[in-house]
Amino acid sequence: MGKLEGKVAFITGAARGQGRSHAIRLAQEGANIIAVDICQQVATVSYPMSTPADLAETVKEVEALDRRIYAAQADVRDVAALKAAFDAGTAELGPVDIVLANAGIAPMSLHPQPAEWQDVIDINLTGVYNTVQTAIPSMIERGQGGAIVLTSSTAGINGIGGDTPGGLGYTAAKHGVVGLMRSYANNLAKYSIRVNTVHPTGVNTPMVVNEVMQEFLQQDPTMGQAMMNALPVDLVQPVDISNAILFLVSDDGRYVTGVTLPVDAGFTNKK
Amino acid sequence: MAGRVAGKVAFITGAARGQGRSHAIRLAEEGADIIAVDVCEDIATVPYGGATEADLAETVKRVEALDRRIVARKADVRDYAGLKNALDEGVAELGRLDIVSANAGIFSHALTHELTEEQWGTMIDINLNGVWRTTKAAIPHLIAGGRGGSIIITSSVAGLKGFPNFAHYVSAKHGVIGLARTLAVELAPHSIRVNTIHPTNVNTDMIQNEDLYRLFNPDAPNKVAFEEASRGMQALPIPWVEPFDISNALVFLASDEGRYVTGITLPVDAGFMQK
Numbered sequence: 001m002g003k004l005e006g007k008v009a010f011i012t013g014a015a016r017g018q019g020r021s022h023a024i025r026l027a028q029e030g031a032n033i034i035a036v037d038i039c040q041q042v043a044t045v046s047y048p049m050s051t052p053a054d055l056a057e058t059v060k061e062v063e064a065l066d067r068r069i070y071a072a073q074a075d076v077r078d079v080a081a082l083k084a085a086f087d088a089g090t091a092e093l094g095p096v097d098i099v100l101a102n103a104g105i106a107p108m109s110l111h112p113q114p115a116e117w118q119d120v121i122d123i124n125l126t127g128v129y130n131t132v133q134t135a136i137p138s139m140i141e142r143g144q145g146g147a148i149v150l151t152s153s154t155a156g157i158n159g160i161g162g163d164t165p166g167g168l169g170y171t172a173a174k175h176g177v178v179g180l181m182r183s184y185a186n187n188l189a190k191y192s193i194r195v196n197t198v199h200p201t202g203v204n205t206p207m208v209v210n211e212v213m214q215e216f217l218q219q220d221p222t223m224g225q226a227m228m229n230a231l232p233v234d235l236v237q238p239v240d241i242s243n244a245i246l247f248l249v250s251d252d253g254r255y256v257t258g259v260t261l262p263v264d265a266g267f268t269n270k271k
Numbered sequence: 272m273a274g275r276v277a278g279k280v281a282f283i284t285g286a287a288r289g290q291g292r293s294h295a296i297r298l299a300e301e302g303a304d305i306i307a308v309d310v311c312e313d314i315a316t317v318p319y320g321g322a323t324e325a326d327l328a329e330t331v332k333r334v335e336a337l338d339r340r341i342v343a344r345k346a347d348v349r350d351y352a353g354l355k356n357a358l359d360e361g362v363a364e365l366g367r368l369d370i371v372s373a374n375a376g377i378f379s380h381a382l383t384h385e386l387t388e389e390q391w392g393t394m395i396d397i398n399l400n401g402v403w404r405t406t407k408a409a410i411p412h413l414i415a416g417g418r419g420g421s422i423i424i425t426s427s428v429a430g431l432k433g434f435p436n437f438a439h440y441v442s443a444k445h446g447v448i449g450l451a452r453t454l455a456v457e458l459a460p461h462s463i464r465v466n467t468i469h470p471t472n473v474n475t476d477m478i479q480n481e482d483l484y485r486l487f488n489p490d491a492p493n494k495v496a497f498e499e500a501s502r503g504m505q506a507l508p509i510p511w512v513e514p515f516d517i518s519n520a521l522v523f524l525a526s527d528e529g530r531y532v533t534g535i536t537l538p539v540d541a542g543f544m545q546k
Binding site: 182185186189190192194201229230231232233236240243244246247251252253254255256257258259261262263264265266268269270 | 452455456459460462464471505506507508509512516519520522523528529530531532533534535537538539540541542544545546
């Protein structure tokens with residue numbers, strides 16, 4: 001018997017990386033999945049973003065677990081598209097219990113562009129707001145409680161990320177979602193809807209493990225240190241973030257809300 | 272299905288009842304063997320009864336009913352030699368040490384300037400010094416094992432903010448965070464992780480007693496009035512959490528699911544801190 005038998009989870013950025021891992025981990029515990037992803041390039045992002053084939057692979061892996069999944073291409077900046085995907089998904093799988101606002105970009109490179117700031121704020125902060133706003137009316141109306149996890153970062157606790165428009169915007173957005181989480185946690189507690197953030201250190205995903213990001217981290221020694229963990233591990237794995245999220249969204253975490261949960265190999269405490 | 276801490280050994284202080292017993296049972300359910308200690312005595316400055324040897328025997332029974340092994344000893348976290356002996360015997364019998372729950376703690380109250388030297392001293396000696404002694408006794412075993420490990424220190428929401436009427440408790444619960452943060456850095460090269468848990472009110476004998484009811488409601492020192500007052504403290508619409516809610520957080524931190532979580536303060540507080 002899984003920990004999430006009969007639950008439905010709405011996950012953004014689910015085509016690959018952490019989002020795919022969350023879809024698989026929650027499905028292993030019995031949840032059905034509504035998966036959305038932009039599946040296309042954002043102009044200010046220098047590493048290759050997800051594709052429709054990536055999202056199809058997430059679908060395949062969830063279905064291989066005998067769980068159901070509704071997947072749609074949707075951009076978290078596009079409220080109408082997000083709502084259409086959510087409505088279609090819930091029509092097929094039933095009402096949502098769990099929301100994972102995971103979609104995010106890291107537009108850092110050695111060739112910074114002014115437009116990076118707006119893109120990362122639009123996706124990593126406003127996109128999280130759009131995701132939660134899309135889901136909560138039906139969760140409140142249903143009256144069965146629920147759990148929402150916003151993916152922040154060690155850059156949501158510390159002033160790291162560098163001094164480019166994209167780096168500053170990333171750090172500002174990841175701090176911003178903490179304020180959003182704390183307000184939602186208070187506002188939604190009376191409905192027994194819990195809201196928390198996770199704060200990963202560097203995770204082994206295409207967002208971090210790519211030539212552009214490695215070049216960016218190496219050009220400035222302070223940026224290299226921004227990924228220097230206390231535990232003897234360079235990068236954590238997507239499943240480590242998924243396991244923390246599983247704790248938060250399952251009954252194991254039924255009284256955990258308003259919490260900032262680092263999964264950072266001791267980075268924040270050590271720095 | 273294999274348990275989440277199968278084959279591991281956990282050392283738990285204050286294991287006779289309350290959260291400590293719950294941790295012992297929950298870890299045993301997930302496959303761990305247990306080294307359980309408790310003072311099993313009343314403490315002079317504490318206004319509610321302490322655990323008894325019968326309580327500790329009940330913990331033993333509950334763990335054995337799960338087909339796990341348990342070494343239980345009467346030991347006081349104020350007595351380093353006694354604590355170390357109990358742990359050393361447990362490790363000798365069960366073969367290893369992986370998980371440490373520094374859980375033993377007391378509560379008492381008075382305005383800060385009215386606390387006696389004894390009230391202050393006993394509190395610090397148990398809730399802060401006792402946690403240090405627990406880690407001091409355990410760390411050599413964890414390092415010698417060479418398999419990493421997880422130390423979980425039970426703090427409180429009173430480790431994260433101030434409260435009137437129990438400055439000694441607040442100070443001790445803040446203090447263990449400093450200890451945990453230091454140990455997290457010291458022990459990271461050994462892959463030994465150190466974290467604190469911060470419960471709100473937990474449904475145990477430490478809070479469910481007439482003295483505490485009187486602290487909350489001098490005019491109506493009973494459980495019903497306490498429940499109402501306590502319900503207003505959390506963001507979620509509940510008066511308190513259950514011991515196994517803390518145990519579930521502890522299992523997350525103790526297991527491989529938390530293998531890269533260290534140096535953190537984890538509230539299990541129903542939104543108390545953010546409200």
